[in-house]
Amino acid sequence: MKKLLCIVGARPNFMKIAPIMRALREDAPGIEAKLVHTGQHYDYAMNEAFFLQLEIPAPDISLEVGSGSHAQQTAEIMKRFETVVDAEQPDCVLVVGDVNSTIACALVAAKKGIRVVHVEAGLRSRDRSMPEEINRILTDQLSDRLYVTEREAIGNLRAEGIAEERVVFAGNVMIDTLLHSLPRAIAARHTIEQACALAGSEKDADTFLRADRGYAVLTLHRPSNVDDPTVLVNLLTVLEQQCQELPLVFPVHPRTRAKISEAGCGPFLENSRVLALPPIGYLEMLGLMKEARVVLTDSGGLQEETTALGVPCLTLRENTERPITIEQGTNTLVGVEPDRIRLALTNIAEQAMSPRQPEYWDGAAAQRICRDLAEWLR
Ligand code: UD1
Numbered sequence: 001m002k003k004l005l006c007i008v009g010a011r012p013n014f015m016k017i018a019p020i021m022r023a024l025r026e027d028a029p030g031i032e033a034k035l036v037h038t039g040q041h042y043d044y045a046m047n048e049a050f051f052l053q054l055e056i057p058a059p060d061i062s063l064e065v066g067s068g069s070h071a072q073q074t075a076e077i078m079k080r081f082e083t084v085v086d087a088e089q090p091d092c093v094l095v096v097g098d099v100n101s102t103i104a105c106a107l108v109a110a111k112k113g114i115r116v117v118h119v120e121a122g123l124r125s126r127d128r129s130m131p132e133e134i135n136r137i138l139t140d141q142l143s144d145r146l147y148v149t150e151r152e153a154i155g156n157l158r159a160e161g162i163a164e165e166r167v168v169f170a171g172n173v174m175i176d177t178l179l180h181s182l183p184r185a186i187a188a189r190h191t192i193e194q195a196c197a198l199a200g201s202e203k204d205a206d207t208f209l210r211a212d213r214g215y216a217v218l219t220l221h222r223p224s225n226v227d228d229p230t231v232l233v234n235l236l237t238v239l240e241q242q243c244q245e246l247p248l249v250f251p252v253h254p255r256t257r258a259k260i261s262e263a264g265c266g267p268f269l270e271n272s273r274v275l276a277l278p279p280i281g282y283l284e285m286l287g288l289m290k291e292a293r294v295v296l297t298d299s300g301g302l303q304e305e306t307t308a309l310g311v312p313c314l315t316l317r318e319n320t321e322r323p324i325t326i327e328q329g330t331n332t333l334v335g336v337e338p339d340r341i342r343l344a345l346t347n348i349a350e351q352a353m354s355p356r357q358p359e360y361w362d363g364a365a366a367q368r369i370c371r372d373l374a375e376w377l378r
Pocket of ligand 1: 010011012040041042043046047067068098099100101131132221253254255
């Protein structure tokens with residue numbers, strides 16, 4: 001029996017680990033897996049809600065690190081995870097994605113001579129001002145087995161000197177979760193009506209649910225968009241103008257809510273054509289996106305999910321580490337320039353889109369990973 005520690009910490013990790021834990025149970029009899037939660041995300045809505053909806057087993061070990069600066073958070077995870085590694089003596093540590101928990105645990109394991117597996121390896125935005133880009137590059141350098149979601153990632157890893165025999169094109173585990181969960185997606189009407197009822201008389205669900213017009217979903221949380229008040233104010237100004245055409249449903253990340261308030265943009269959230277929600281569950285988000293006219297976002301995961309759903313996505317960034325969502329998907333990079341955003345929103349009105357399935361985004365990525373892993377660990 002080989003002992004594997006699987007790591008999660010932040011919201012986007014949960015969608016990735018869910019199918020892996022399931023496949024480990026069903027397809028990898030030679031592996032004993034334990035789930036370690038670093039506690040990077042801890043609010044019920046950012047954390048437990050996802051465990052319940054995605055049927056992820058409760059963590060075997062919780063590190064409860066919480067928030068902090070990048071250095072503090074990464075260091076705290078490392079200190080606490082080292083104790084776990086010493087006690088558990090695993091054969092292998094599996095990390096997913098690109099958050100601080102990913103690099104922190106990979107680094108601890110690699111320095112102890114324990115094999116590291118990275119799921120969602122090789123994605124590159126080539127923008128080192130993104131904390132995630134640094135996490136990706138370093139995690140891949142430390143990894144012994146690297147599972148990629150798109151072919152371009154293989155070339156990225158090769159260019160960084162990573163031996164090709166360590167790299168496996170397995171597909172996209174986030175899309176495993178999407179396809180698995182789609183039948184249980186919660187109708188947009190339900191989420192919107194509930195949010196309007198909570199908001200009281202200022203918000204009218206019919207504004208967002210008019211069949212002839214529809215709504216846009218907005219998410220924002222990248223430091224490059226929300227930490228600089230000038231960028232944030234400009235972005236919210238153009239979005240406030242655009243919401244007269246297409247109302248906005250906006251689940252607000254806690255860090256973004258704080259930054260909006262600091263920048264004095266609170267009235268944006270009160271606009272009758274902007275429906276600001278607290279962070280919502282995975283099944284609610286899936287339902288909202290599925291029925292949206294367009295998704296405006298700076299998230300990485302949403303670029304992939306909108307591709308699989310066949311919903312236009314306008315990415316409020318200058319680059320993406322997920323180029324396949326542009327080449328084969330529904331994604332367009334629009335940056336944060338008001339004119340580009342306006343033009344892109346006008347253009348989507350013309351386009352009819354259908355769900356896309358890039359190679360191996362087929363719902364079976366986690367099974368491919370776990371079968372390969374069982375063989376490789378043997
Ligand atoms: C992290 C990831 C990012 C991912 C995002 C998804 C890194 C470097 N960033 O960013 O890649 O896209 O998660 O959400 O790992 N907070 C809460 N409750 C929580 C968690 C956070 O209120 O449960 C607030 C705290 O004020 C905290 C801030 O959000 O300081 C930022 O949290 P953090 O985990 O540091 O980064 P995210 O912006 O969430």
